Amino acid sequence: xxxxxxxxxxxxxxxxxxxxxxxxxxxxxxxxxxxxxxxxxxxxxxxxxxxxxxxxxxxxxxxxxxxxxxxxxxxxxxxxxxxxxxxxxxxxxxxxxxxxxxxxxxxxxxxxxxxxxxxxxxxxxxxxxxxxxxxxxxxxxxxxxxxxxxxxxxxxxxxxxxxxxxxxxxxxxxxxxxxxxxxxxxxxxxxxxxxxxxxxxxxxxxxxxxxxxxxxxxxxxxxxxxxxxxxxxxxxxxxxxxxxxxxxxxxxxxxxxxxxxxxxxxxxxxxxxxxxxxxxxxxxxxxxxxxxxxxxxxxxxxxxxxxxxxxxxxxxxxxxxxxxxxxxxxxxxxxxxxxxxxxxxxxxxxxxxxxxxxxxxxxxxxxxxxxxxxxxxxxxxxxxxxxxxxxxxxxxxxxxxxxxxxxxxxx
Numbered sequence: 001x002x003x004x005x006x007x008x009x010x011x012x013x014x015x016x017x018x019x020x021x022x023x024x025x026x027x028x029x030x031x032x033x034x035x036x037x038x039x040x041x042x043x044x045x046x047x048x049x050x051x052x053x054x055x056x057x058x059x060x061x062x063x064x065x066x067x068x069x070x071x072x073x074x075x076x077x078x079x080x081x082x083x084x085x086x087x088x089x090x091x092x093x094x095x096x097x098x099x100x101x102x103x104x105x106x107x108x109x110x111x112x113x114x115x116x117x118x119x120x121x122x123x124x125x126x127x128x129x130x131x132x133x134x135x136x137x138x139x140x141x142x143x144x145x146x147x148x149x150x151x152x153x154x155x156x157x158x159x160x161x162x163x164x165x166x167x168x169x170x171x172x173x174x175x176x177x178x179x180x181x182x183x184x185x186x187x188x189x190x191x192x193x194x195x196x197x198x199x200x201x202x203x204x205x206x207x208x209x210x211x212x213x214x215x216x217x218x219x220x221x222x223x224x225x226x227x228x229x230x231x232x233x234x235x236x237x238x239x240x241x242x243x244x245x246x247x248x249x250x251x252x253x254x255x256x257x258x259x260x261x262x263x264x265x266x267x268x269x270x271x272x273x274x275x276x277x278x279x280x281x282x283x284x285x286x287x288x289x290x291x292x293x294x295x296x297x298x299x300x301x302x303x304x305x306x307x308x309x310x311x312x313x314x315x316x317x318x319x320x321x322x323x324x325x326x327x328x329x330x331x332x333x334x335x336x337x338x339x340x341x342x343x344x345x346x347x348x349x350x351x352x353x354x355x356x357x358x359x360x361x362x363x364x365x366x367x368x369x370x371x372x373x374x375x376x377x378x379x380x381x382x383x384x385x386x387x388x389x390x391x392x393x394x395x396x397x398x399x400x401x402x403x404x405x406x407x408x409x410x411x
Contacts, residue, residue: 009035009073012383013060014081014188017045017214017235018341021380022063022078024071027388034369036070038063047233048084048215050170057174064178077181079387080171081379082129083188083210083217086163089229091134091319092120093157103150105138110147113156122162129168129185130161132226142223159226161187186386188379189219189229192339194389195382196363196375197221206334207327208363209308209352210379211342213237218308220316222331228315234304236342239297246296247288253277258297259344261290264351266298298351301342305355328357335359339378 013022021039040062044055068074094117096109113136122128135142138151146154175182192210193202202221210217213236219229239262244254261275271291278285309327316325329335335358338348343362345351352360364373365381372381 009071009075010384010387011064011067011075011078012081012186012380012387013063013078014191014380014383015045015056015060016042016212016379017048017237018042018212020059020063021377022067023380023384024067024075025384026071034367035072036067037369037372038066038070040066046214047235048231049086049233050167053170053174057177060174061178064180075180077183078175079183079383080175080185081188081191081383082161082163082185083231084215085231085233086167087129087161087187087231088126088163089159089161089315091157091228092117092160093155094118096154098152098154103152105146105149105151105154107147109154110136110156113154117156117158122160125164126162127165127168128160128162130187132159132161132187132190133157134159134225134227135223159228161229184387186383187219187229189217189231190226191380191382191386192217192363192378193219193221193337193382194385195365195367195378196337196339197334199224201334201337204334205332206337207312207332207356207358208337208339209305211235211304211338211340212376212379213341216304216308216340216342218312220312220332228312228319230308230311230315232304232307232311234307236340236345238304239300239342239345242296242300243293246292249286257288257293261288261293262297263294263346264298264301265347265354266291266294270294297345301345301348301351302355305352309356329359332358335361337361337363339363339375341376343375 009026011024019039020042023037024035026033026035040059043059044050044052050056064075094113096113098105098109134157136146137155138146138149139153143149172182189208189210193208197206197208203224205222207218207220215231215233215235217231220227240251240255240258243258244251247254273290274287275290276285276287312327336352336356338360349360362375363378364375365378367373367381
């Protein structure tokens with residue numbers, strides 16, 4: 001693959017329900033070296049949906065100011081994460097009957113198949129944000145590169161991600177308001193996978209589940225390609241809220257108890273354990289039954305995993321109708337990789353094994369900064385890696401907002 005042109009300074013912003021993080025790196029000898037990092041509590045976003053643009057704008061402005069000050073340079077373009085229920089994915093397919101008498105596929109045939117897939121219009125009121133390549137099929141069999149091969153029916157498929165046009169303008173306009181250009185969008189679940197999954201995982205088959213505070217994004221890889229992806233409006237905040245109600249404590253106290261004593265699996269032995277909030281058993285300290293804590297958390301955690309399984313199966317059945325696809329270790333030999341803040345919950349991997357019947361591990365990114373080697377930072381670290389891998393060629397900066405949107409989505 002021909003190396004793509006990259007700016008010497010790469011800036012990424014990951015806007016989550018609980019926190020907004022930004023990372024700035026510089027390309028040196030083909031490698032990204034971190035220059036600065038910023039993390040701020042997100043305001044104006046609920047379950048991945050923007051509810052207060054002014055608050056969100058202020059939050060993003062703060063992280064940008066932080067990283068610019070840390071890098072000692074101004075940022076003029078960024079890569080933005082894209083996720084949550086607002087970003088909907090679907091499979092689009094382009095078909096070409098090979099015209100050559102000998103059935104040999106040419107580069108022109110491949111280009112026509114790609115164009116055929118991309119000509120399909122998104123639903124009314126929605127804009128295509130991303131095209132992510134899926135396996136190419138020649139006479140019903142997957143091929144890595146069909147050019148030069150012999151066959152009659154050439155199919156090229158993409159996983160297309162769309163979003164409402166108004167929401168796209170909102171995100172682009174928010175960044176443009178700081179005199180910064182949106183260079184590209186990167187799917188949040190894909191970014192998390194770039195940080196946590198190895199090439200061998202993606203080749204064999206792996207499901208990456210990124211469970212954040214307000215949303216749970218997932219993405220399924222098979223034979224090196226993205227097969228499907230999705231998002232649910234559920235996350236770690238729901239576990240905290242359930243615990244807050246069950247124990248009749250504040251959300252802050254519930255979050256602390258969840259992190260210190262919570263588990264994704266309930267065991268009968270937990271019913272015999274008493275835990276103290278402060279640990280000193282002094283005046284004002286509170287005691288709770290650990291069985292209640294693990295019961296509440298495990299029910300919600302496993303419910304979320306079950307909904308992920310149903311969402312994955314819904315997409316797979318749409319891609320392979322009538323084939324009786326099963327989500328098992330045969331299809332996904334690399335099992336499940338958990339990322340996001342909720343991957344830190346004790347016994348999270350065991351909960352996955354019980355709910356999905358797949359092996360699981362927590363995916364912490366490998367990065368030069370030790371403070372970011374945590375599953376909750378897989379998204380922002382993966383954004384940087386995805387930006388390096390998937391970045392489009394540099395382009396002249398358009399003048400107006402609509403011109404930028406036209407260039408960004410290749411209108």
